[in-house]
Amino acid sequence: MKTFTLGIARLAGLLYLVIIGCDIGAKLGLRGPLIDLADAQATRAAILDAPIRFRAALTADMVMVAADIGLAVLLYTLFRPVGSGLALAAMVFRLMQTALIGASLLFMQAVWLIVSQSANVASPVIGDPAAFATFLLDMHAHGYDLGLAFFSVNCMLTGILIRRSGFFPKLLGTTIALAGGVYLIGSALRFFTPQALNTFGAFYVVSLIAETAFCLWLLFARNSARLANQVERTPS
Numbered sequence: 001m002k003t004f005t006l007g008i009a010r011l012a013g014l015l016y017l018v019i020i021g022c023d024i025g026a027k028l029g030l031r032g033p034l035i036d037l038a039d040a041q042a043t044r045a046a047i048l049d050a051p052i053r054f055r056a057a058l059t060a061d062m063v064m065v066a067a068d069i070g071l072a073v074l075l076y077t078l079f080r081p082v083g084s085g086l087a088l089a090a091m092v093f094r095l096m097q098t099a100l101i102g103a104s105l106l107f108m109q110a111v112w113l114i115v116s117q118s119a120n121v122a123s124p125v126i127g128d129p130a131a132f133a134t135f136l137l138d139m140h141a142h143g144y145d146l147g148l149a150f151f152s153v154n155c156m157l158t159g160i161l162i163r164r165s166g167f168f169p170k171l172l173g174t175t176i177a178l179a180g181g182v183y184l185i186g187s188a189l190r191f192f193t194p195q196a197l198n199t200f201g202a203f204y205v206v207s208l209i210a211e212t213a214f215c216l217w218l219l220f221a222r223n224s225a226r227l228a229n230q231v232e233r234t235p236s
Helices: 002-034 040-049 051-079 084-115 129-165 170-192 194-220 225-233
Strands: none
Touching: 002 040, 002 051, 002 194, 040 051, 040 084, 040 129, 051 084, 051 129, 084 129, 129 170, 170 194
């Protein structure tokens, strides 16, 4: 059973690593440099100049969503012995985040269809296709942050589970819960005070550090005896 538990932890850590890599790669390395929401024409030109990068970012996002579904199930399995109700709630909130982020990718695909003129968008209602594409990019950002609002609750519940488990350092649970607070504030700013987002952006480093630490602990932790014993005593 200890080997089984370690196997779950390792696979969860691997999926978490995929999620972090795809998220950072899509936002900062691929799509981010192409987008300027204040300049629709420049954004359109940048996407057309680097179509592979833009579509690679969309692919990375889809891989991230798929990995997040698997991670939600694995973390539920890992934490169910600690508190089945809390673990189930954490999984539901994480899956809700994943569903919203996955749905928001339709905005990104619509941007590509419009910018590449694969879709006929010339109409009095839509107006300038480049401006409409920029609007869809902004809607994707809103959809992503709406998903993170649900993820913030997942982080807080996961933080509690980590602290109770005896498998992870309690400090790690505290930092994951703090990461949830950062995501919640960031999501609220997106919808209610978007002009403050640039100032608040630096705080996302807290979330990155916390989630990376959690990921690495899942991958490399050795002492899982207590959790393994809990799993063994828990009915399937």
